[in-house]
Amino acid sequence: MGGEWERVSLGKICHFKAGAAFKKEHQGRLKGDYPFIKVSDMNLPGNEFFIRKANNWIDEELVQKTKAPIHPAGAIVFAKIGIALTYNRRRRLTQDTVIDNNMMSAVPNPEIIDPGFLYFLFCQIDFNNIAEGSALPYLKASAIKNIKVDLPPIYEQRVIAYILGSLNDKIELNRQMNETLEAMARTIFKSWFVDFDPVRAKAEGRDTGLPEEIAALFPDSFEDSELGKIPRGWEVKVLGEIATTALGGQWGKEKPGKGLVPAICLRGCDMEDLRNEGYAPKAPVRFMKESAIEKRLPRENDLLIAASGAGPCGRPLWCSPLIKQNYKAPVIYSNFVKRFSTPGPEYAVYLDRLFYEKFLDKSIQDFITGTSVPNLDSKGLMAGFQIVFPPKKILKVFYTQNQTIFEKLYSVENFVLSKLRDTLLPKLISGELRVPDIDKFFEEAGL
Numbered sequence: 001m002g003g004e005w006e007r008v009s010l011g012k013i014c015h016f017k018a019g020a021a022f023k024k025e026h027q028g029r030l031k032g033d034y035p036f037i038k039v040s041d042m043n044l045p046g047n048e049f050f051i052r053k054a055n056n057w058i059d060e061e062l063v064q065k066t067k068a069p070i071h072p073a074g075a076i077v078f079a080k081i082g083i084a085l086t087y088n089r090r091r092r093l094t095q096d097t098v099i100d101n102n103m104m105s106a107v108p109n110p111e112i113i114d115p116g117f118l119y120f121l122f123c124q125i126d127f128n129n130i131a132e133g134s135a136l137p138y139l140k141a142s143a144i145k146n147i148k149v150d151l152p153p154i155y156e157q158r159v160i161a162y163i164l165g166s167l168n169d170k171i172e173l174n175r176q177m178n179e180t181l182e183a184m185a186r187t188i189f190k191s192w193f194v195d196f197d198p199v200r201a202k203a204e205g206r207d208t209g210l211p212e213e214i215a216a217l218f219p220d221s222f223e224d225s226e227l228g229k230i231p232r233g234w235e236v237k238v239l240g241e242i243a244t245t246a247l248g249g250q251w252g253k254e255k256p257g258k259g260l261v262p263a264i265c266l267r268g269c270d271m272e273d274l275r276n277e278g279y280a281p282k283a284p285v286r287f288m289k290e291s292a293i294e295k296r297l298p299r300e301n302d303l304l305i306a307a308s309g310a311g312p313c314g315r316p317l318w319c320s321p322l323i324k325q326n327y328k329a330p331v332i333y334s335n336f337v338k339r340f341s342t343p344g345p346e347y348a349v350y351l352d353r354l355f356y357e358k359f360l361d362k363s364i365q366d367f368i369t370g371t372s373v374p375n376l377d378s379k380g381l382m383a384g385f386q387i388v389f390p391p392k393k394i395l396k397v398f399y400t401q402n403q404t405i406f407e408k409l410y411s412v413e414n415f416v417l418s419k420l421r422d423t424l425l426p427k428l429i430s431g432e433l434r435v436p437d438i439d440k441f442f443e444e445a446g447l
Helices: 039-043 060-066 083-087 115-123 141-145 154-194 197-203 268-277 290-295 321-326 345-360 363-367 378-384 392-409 412-430 435-444
Strands: 006-009 014-018 034-037 076-079 091-093 103-108 148-151 235-238 260-266 285-289 302-306 316-318 331-333 337-341 386-389
Touching (some): 039 076, 091 115, 115 154, 154 197, 154 345, 154 392, 154 435, 235 378, 302 345, 321 392, 345 363, 345 392
Antiparallel strands (some): 014 103, 076 103, 260 285, 302 316
């Protein structure tokens, strides 16, 4: 490392501000002068790097009344208490914001440190090393202030922040495109299979707005069923008439052993990353017998549903063949996940969309048991979940329209960009790789 770099404490380059508590009656507003964010807001789609959305807003009058501190745009926010702090998630504020008392912010001193560089610097700091408490870990500002870091000159900070920020911008642009495509798919699903818009239009003599060959697949009337009015010719079935529960997942061993080979083992939280990001960077590599892996390789006819855990339980994921292209080891599912097999991929994609809506509106809770550790009641789901089922020709059209989304979501580009960023980040922040050597690094990497 060059002599230009300086060893400093975090307390010298930024100052830390605590969040504020608000009564329940002051929460839930969708508009206001300031976003009021909680730890959960860091998980909102679009908030992966910057805080762009908030579930709560407050006005200036309440801020003045409660004397809640304002955290300025450019500050880095993070969880300071509970299991959330162990995840080491960091976000940058895009505007003046009020934060929950379970959070803390780091406000950069712009004369010493570039705000973008500070964000990436914080991404390299593991708060687990300084957290206190065991059952309920927590952070003290005094402990964070004393963390020592290596700081390059301000001009080099800006270049590093630009390089890493450009990669994040491209990743975020791809993610926004994925969100747009996902929203379109959800809109089509609701229109065709929940509101039955094409059928209603034909019944009323209106144009469906669909291509003629697709519109012709929908009936022009409804009929009675145990679930109410459904399109004529469609059926009501229970899940067990469409899918079968396949072999349970495998967890394997943490370390290599004789006769054991590696596999990427998907948990419920990894399925969330795959649906949102197109890859699961924290999916663990486990070791097991090759025969066990072969039995648990998901196929395109399969649907995975997270079967345990307070957060992911009930979350579905269609087993797109494209998932495996970003991994060198085979991808299987863990014992925390259930696999449901269907007659074909069009059935699996339809069920994926159906269960994802149930996961979002929380109606999947009807088939989840347990409180401290929620578990999916797969037998109850198979026997008791009724589904309005359209003809196979319509399912095939819907499946085809979804292919663009999955191709973009699981694009190798997203994976390569993330790998590149994650490789560069520790090297640039530590000084192992200097800015003048970036071109050589790209050349050797074949980029």
